[in-house]
Amino acid sequence: MSDDDQELGITESKEHSPGDWYAEVVQKAGLADYAPMGGFIVTRPRGYALWEAIQDNLDGWFKDTGVENAYFPMFIPEDYLEREKDIVEGFDPEVAWVTQGGHDDLDQRLAVRPTSESIIAPYLSQWVRSHRDLPLRVNQWNSVVRWEATETKPFFRTKEFLWQEGHTAHATDEAAWAETTLRLDQYHRLYEDVLGIPVLRGRKPDHDKFPGADTTMSVEALMPDGKSVQGGTSHHLGQSFADAFDITFADEDEAERTAYTTSWGLSWRAIGALVMSHSDDQGLVLPPTVAPKQVVIVPIWQEDTKDDVEQYGAEIAAELEAQGVRVHFDDRDGRNPGFKFNEWELNGVPVRFEIGPNEVEDDEVTVVHRPDGESTVEDRAAIADRVHDHLDEVYDKLYDAAADRLAENVREADNRADILGTIGQHGGYVKAPWCGDQDCEAEIKDQIAAEIVMVPLGEDSAARAASEFEGERVPEPDHDGEDCAICGDEATRTAYFAKSY
Numbered sequence: 001m002s003d004d005d006q007e008l009g010i011t012e013s014k015e016h017s018p019g020d021w022y023a024e025v026v027q028k029a030g031l032a033d034y035a036p037m038g039g040f041i042v043t044r045p046r047g048y049a050l051w052e053a054i055q056d057n058l059d060g061w062f063k064d065t066g067v068e069n070a071y072f073p074m075f076i077p078e079d080y081l082e083r084e085k086d087i088v089e090g091f092d093p094e095v096a097w098v099t100q101g102g103h104d105d106l107d108q109r110l111a112v113r114p115t116s117e118s119i120i121a122p123y124l125s126q127w128v129r130s131h132r133d134l135p136l137r138v139n140q141w142n143s144v145v146r147w148e149a150t151e152t153k154p155f156f157r158t159k160e161f162l163w164q165e166g167h168t169a170h171a172t173d174e175a176a177w178a179e180t181t182l183r184l185d186q187y188h189r190l191y192e193d194v195l196g197i198p199v200l201r202g203r204k205p206d207h208d209k210f211p212g213a214d215t216t217m218s219v220e221a222l223m224p225d226g227k228s229v230q231g232g233t234s235h236h237l238g239q240s241f242a243d244a245f246d247i248t249f250a251d252e253d254e255a256e257r258t259a260y261t262t263s264w265g266l267s268w269r270a271i272g273a274l275v276m277s278h279s280d281d282q283g284l285v286l287p288p289t290v291a292p293k294q295v296v297i298v299p300i301w302q303e304d305t306k307d308d309v310e311q312y313g314a315e316i317a318a319e320l321e322a323q324g325v326r327v328h329f330d331d332r333d334g335r336n337p338g339f340k341f342n343e344w345e346l347n348g349v350p351v352r353f354e355i356g357p358n359e360v361e362d363d364e365v366t367v368v369h370r371p372d373g374e375s376t377v378e379d380r381a382a383i384a385d386r387v388h389d390h391l392d393e394v395y396d397k398l399y400d401a402a403a404d405r406l407a408e409n410v411r412e413a414d415n416r417a418d419i420l421g422t423i424g425q426h427g428g429y430v431k432a433p434w435c436g437d438q439d440c441e442a443e444i445k446d447q448i449a450a451e452i453v454m455v456p457l458g459e460d461s462a463a464r465a466a467s468e469f470e471g472e473r474v475p476e477p478d479h480d481g482e483d484c485a486i487c488g489d490e491a492t493r494t495a496y497f498a499k500s501y
């Protein structure tokens with residue numbers, strides 16, 4: 001092994017030291033570096049490209065469903081933040097404040113936005129006059145700051161993080177509810193169809209919902225280390241913000257009514273979940289949907305075959321590019337093929353083509369899948385078509401592995417000892433009947449730091465949002481006769497306990 005190989009390689013084990021392994025993959029694959037201030041990171045181009053892939057997908061879906069992008073200031077005057085009391089209480093310990101501008105003290109402190117309801121709602125109030133102005137939907141792609149004093153973990157725990165926050169106002173509770181589920185559906189779709197990660201969807205327990213919200217729903221992704229990641233949240237805010245910020249409208253009958261609002265956000269945690277879900281001890285593994293380079297072509301030659309091999313490789317690269325494939329032809333002279341294989345594996349390129357004198361001779365291409373190293377030989381003539389099948393196969397391999405992991409790691413428990421023992425031994429999710437009381441969760445949390453990450457929705461909300469709203473709140477599963485696994489009182493819902501990021 002050369003020094004270069006040593007430097008490239010991942011030295012930590014995903015299985016035995018997942019935290020150190022994750023930090024090493026993020027840095028060595030060139031996704032992010034640590035900033036000089038604790039809690040902040042520098043997102044490198046390869047990491048930012050993943051964020052752009054997420055943006056491209058979500059932004060298109062948002063715009064297809066009536067959302068427009070806008071931008072609001074990053075500072076929020078203190079008296080604005082105070083207008084909705086739950087927001088103040090919920091975020092106060094984590095707010096960063098600006099008290100000085102240049103050499104002058106400010107008359108009023110400015111909060112660096114921890115979230116933007118308090119600066120957006122006053123404008124929704126101005127912009128909404130009549131029922132004809134509704135629904136009103138704005139989204140912004142920005143960063144927010146939450147001053148949490150925890151160890152930095154790129155894309156999972158940082159004081160500043162990138163996200164999008166959507167904010168909408170509606171004439172009716174039903175319309176706001178449909179909006180909340182529509183955005184959750186879009187987050188669900190992002191994970192399932194773009195990131196290769198199956199998710200569970202549900203609502204947060206009342207004591208853990210967004211400050212001021214009526215209902216908070218989330219998608220939850222299981223990581224290989226057995227912890228859950230909250231992958232995106234969608235909040236039905238009811239009328240609390242509309243009341244606090246006076247978002248009212250003249251209805252068709254001329255009566256003045258209070259609007260219903262929603263907000264929904266997905267952060268770069270999705271990148272963290274992506275990296276942690278699929279990557280391995282060789283480095284980053286990416287689904288072709290988001291990989292900046294989907295295929296790398298590595299030529300293998302001796303001096304006497306170099307020209308033929310390189311010409312063959314360049315032709316195939318051009319053909320793939322014409323097919324819309326993001327392809328890179330690695331014809332660097334100073335690196336041997338083995339080095340190149342390692343480097344592209346570390347960087348997570350989903351499919352590698354190996355081309356040597358034999359391939360040229362036989363009109364073939366050797367195709368290798370990044371996730372499992374599976375190697376097949378394809379006809380040169382069909383490769384521009386077959387490449388799409390290979391990209392799909394790689395996606396399916398990643399998705400299926402994650403789906404199997406999820407299926408194997410949802411377990412049931414009906415008593416306290418079982419919840420503690422099962423999570424302690426296996427991690428993952430434990431489903432248990434629950435009375436709804438926060439104290440019962442606290443008992444579990446105190447013992448093993450697992451919490452209720454969600455209560456499942458009783459039916460598929462995609463179908464629900466598409467069909468007509470039936471006047472129901474979030475449906476609850478039937479719990480006839482079941483007792484809370486912790487206190488023994490009557491259970492009213494199923495709780496999914498898990499340790500979480």
Ligand SMILES: [Zn+2]
Nearest residue numbers: 435440484487
């Ligand atoms: Zn209970």
